[in-house]
Amino acid sequence: MSSFRVEGGHQLNGEIIPQGAKNEALQIISAVLLTDQEVVIHKIPQIRDVLKLIDLLEDMGVEVSKNGGESCTFKAANVNLDFLNTEDFKDKASALRGSIMILGPLLSRFGTGRMPKPGGDKIGRRRLDTHFVGFQKLGAKFNYDSKTSFYTVDGTNLKGAYMLLDEASVTGTANIIMAAVMAEGLTTIYNAACEPYIQQLCKMLIRMGANIEGVGSNLLRIEGVKSLNGTEHTLLPDMIEVGSFIGMAAMTKSSLIIKDARIEELGIIPETFMRLGIKMNFKDDDIHIPAQEHYEIDSYIDGSILTIADAIWPGLTPDLLSVILVTATQARGTALIHQKMFESRLFFVDKLIDMGAQIILCDPHRATVIGLDRAYPLRGITMTSPDIRAGVSLLIAAMSAEGVSTIHNIDQIDRGYQFIDDRLNALGAKIERVG
Structure with missing residues (x-):
């Protein structure tokens, strides 16, 4: 079983092209x-x-x-x-x-x-x-x-x-x-x-x-x-990979350009990340996420906390909720993540809690994330990827954490993200494939 050894704390910089969907x-x-x-x-x-x-x-x-x-x-x-x-x-x-x-x-x-x-x-x-x-x-x-x-x-x-x-x-x-x-x-x-x-x-x-x-x-x-x-x-660019790169840029305080993203086909994905406070610029079909020291979660008009939930198209794809959840851990503010479709998809949050994230797992479908605003950085741990999307979310967390993390069962990540370690290392990440 292959693993990733991830040295956290490195900012990314450059351009990346999403894979086919x-x-x-x-x-x-x-x-x-x-x-x-x-x-x-x-x-x-x-x-x-x-x-x-x-x-x-x-x-x-x-x-x-x-x-x-x-x-x-x-x-x-x-x-x-x-x-x-x-x-x-x-x-x-x-x-x-x-x-x-x-x-x-x-x-x-x-x-x-x-x-x-x-x-x-x-x-x-x-x-x-x-x-x-x-x-x-x-x-x-x-x-x-x-x-x-x-x-x-x-x-x-x-x-x-x-x-x-x-x-x-x-x-x-x-x-x-x-x-x-x-x-x-x-x-x-x-x-x-x-x-x-x-x-x-x-x-x-x-x-x-x-x-x-x-x-x-x-x-x-x-x-x-x-x-x-x-x-x-x-094939279209993979909208899940585009969303993953947006969250990754925010978590690692990186300046990243996502090339040829087919923005008109992304639905509310960019807007959802912007509600977490993430800035982005659009030029032609490229998305530029500038380096941000802080980003603040939006709230509703009446002051209640933001709820981000999956829904059928043109709602938010459930495949990105894991990435949105981990991205919210270092924002300023609180968000409720509501995964309606799958009852086991949020069970990876125990790894994030071990890393220092403040998350309350309300039930199999809902988790409340209390953003740390980078006051307490995540810490590197050893963990196992349960599925594709949780796997890349844990990778994002490890890249933003202090110290070294080991992620086992990365075959799950390889099922959905092509050459992800090589592509991210080319931008400045420190990811080693072992085993």
Whole structure:
């Protein structure tokens, strides 16, 4: 198990370019299964989850050609469905939560799909009902074998249908869209997720020949087509990485320029960090965070403390709440962090408390952060990363702390952030990969 040894107290300076979006990549790469023609994808993040998905597709018979840099050409002309019945598939697919995204394309194009219970972050229950209920609305027959932990779906002769999703799940919406694009007739999806990554998927599918209306809204209408063509697609910058860099700059009193951030696609992320008192300047598509000795948390008009909560788009993505929480620990003022979606995602705060942060964990979903205004700097400790987002939050805390910290289980961080130690060391950080 690899670890980071982090020497805190070093300011960063310079420019950094965000990687391609992890959450977009998983669904876009899965979508190559919808056609037997070539699909070229640019700005693919070189992170474990994405590379594992590409490896899985190769095992299924998809031809993958690396074009240099972060671009690949995919051609799914000879998909081997028998591979879905192998132990190798079970082992690889169960180790990757993003593997669930191949089910929709498999049902749409081949009428069948199998999937072991997928893995991923240990952040509480993450149910898959939205995916499977959507498939069933399209006429698929679903079976779960509790002994083998395998989902089997028969999607022969899918037909369009009206459905009202019980939750605006991003991955659920993406999977249902991909299942519906070649289903016979009209599919209407109400309460659909409408994040930029869903919009990107829809725009890609439209270029491939799909008939989709309502892109950007929570009401999608999809008229099934017979087949789809190849296309070329460029992933958005990862909004979670952009937010992580903003929090990192504030915590380490650094001057940082985030290049090519696609600001118009970030929603309220910049505004949320500004409510923590973090200054930033926008020029073209770049975000400049100047070095700040202090930053003060905003309060409501009536004087009550600020509450920052996750919400469906265009609300704040839950993936950034861990970063916002750690950033608030050195602000001036108090904030309530409300993580609504996952009941275990705030459990990493015990490490921050050990580092000297003043945090009250109210319940599994809420934590009150009392900002120290740098009066008492965090101190380096040894800790373990429980998931991707908590992992990078602990890294931010360690970079701002006095002394040396060791972070174990950094494979979790590598799942979501490419070459993060090398990229940050180039800006002045002191991060050593050990083990």
